[in-house]
Amino acid sequence: MADSSPHSELEIIRQIRGGDTEAFSSVFRRHYEPLCYFAERYLHDIQVAEGIVQDVFVRMWESRDTLGVQSSLKSYLYASVRNACLNHIKRQSFTTSLDHEEERPDDATVQPDVQLESNELAEALEKAMAGLAPRCRQIFFMAKYDGLSYKEIAEVLNISINTVKTQLQRALRSLSKSLQHFRILLLFFRCWL
Numbered sequence: 001m002a003d004s005s006p007h008s009e010l011e012i013i014r015q016i017r018g019g020d021t022e023a024f025s026s027v028f029r030r031h032y033e034p035l036c037y038f039a040e041r042y043l044h045d046i047q048v049a050e051g052i053v054q055d056v057f058v059r060m061w062e063s064r065d066t067l068g069v070q071s072s073l074k075s076y077l078y079a080s081v082r083n084a085c086l087n088h089i090k091r092q093s094f095t096t097s098l099d100h101e102e103e104r105p106d107d108a109t110v111q112p113d114v115q116l117e118s119n120e121l122a123e124a125l126e127k128a129m130a131g132l133a134p135r136c137r138q139i140f141f142m143a144k145y146d147g148l149s150y151k152e153i154a155e156v157l158n159i160s161i162n163t164v165k166t167q168l169q170r171a172l173r174s175l176s177k178s179l180q181h182f183r184i185l186l187l188f189f190r191c192w193l
Helices: 006-017 021-043 046-062 073-092 112-130 134-144 150-157 161-178 183-191
Strands: none
Touching (some): 006 021, 006 073, 021 073, 112 161, 134 150, 134 161
């Protein structure tokens, strides 16, 4: 599964449609963890996210005869997980919050001034990210944390590649403006372009 050329993807899809459990297992092993992190951003609960991703793979296997992959398998999986997350949110009728804060373990070895700077940076980054428009933030996360290409993001969200590029540029401009005093972080973000 290391080769992700269009030819090899077509072969893997053909194998899965034919009931090849090894081909299916290799797709599962390659994509399961990144898809769980992707789903967690929608659901803010890793256990629920894992369940959603598992369900997507189960449905994929159960309907393997009619597997409707139009472009890339990766795009198909991300779109399926995204849709499953949105359906779950609708069913549960709960709202998610951008103020969700992960618990961090206490580390007695961290110097107080280093911890303070780290906390300030985390708070500034969280505030800057919360200031992005929802679609802009979503595209930024898909590109920078999920590692999706512009084309894959466009396919998952059913938008043009130019819209993806524009939204990423807006996100980076907004983050640069919000985080002017954290120069190292700005250099880090600019390296992502």
